Amino acid sequence: MGLNLVLNLLLIKIWSSHLHQLIYPFADITKNTYQDLHPGYNVNPDLQVQYILNQPIEFLEKFISATFSSYSHTNQSYIATFGWELIRLPEKVTIVFLILLVILVALQPIRWTRVDRGLMLLIAHGMTSLFLLSTYLHWDSVGGEVTDIHTAKYYLATYALIMLVLGGSLTQWKILLNQKSYIETALKWSFVGIWIYFLILIYKRYYSIGI
Secondary structure, rough: OHHHHHHHHHHHHHHHHHHHHOOOHHHOHHHHHHHHHHHOOOHHHHHHHHHHHHHHHHHHHHHHHHHOOOHHHHHHHHHOEEEOOOEEOOOHHHHHHHHHHHHHHHHHOOOOOOHHHHHHHHHHHHHHHHHHHHHHOOOOOOOOOOOOOOHHHHHHHHHHHHHHOOOOOOOOHHHHHHHHHHHHHHHHHHHHHHHHHHHHHHHHOOOHHHH
């Protein structure tokens, strides 16, 4: 785990040097720049920080409300959305997919201590909170509502940590372990079926006659 963290930090350092050529460097960002990025919104990070410090309870209420209101949309976009929100799996299929994925991960022979799981959950929570805070500072109007529509691409690392936390959590269930190979085979074929369904949706959206 420590080696992975070092490698990830090294990759971030290398990649960040290239990002400065693609996005606004912080040193060049002005009030006008923020307005250009999100027209029609009163974006001002300095004033937003003051609002948070002066109205912490009100901000936390908005923060928590946005987190819960975006839960369904974010989860669906994690595995069930292609393109710019144009192709989606039905919500029921998405729920089945997520359940199958969690079961598959939970059956893997991964052993974590409670401290390990707690630490990964804490990191996942911190990453999510910092992302939402950054969005609120640089995208939302001063004192306004917290943006509650975020696609899961912003939370890929968070999802990975949550899956690691769930890893091995069902290995103590002997009934499941005795049937593990059958369960994994059934899950994998279920995934294949869902992805074939996805391919059909893509074909209908982009290649069918008359669309």
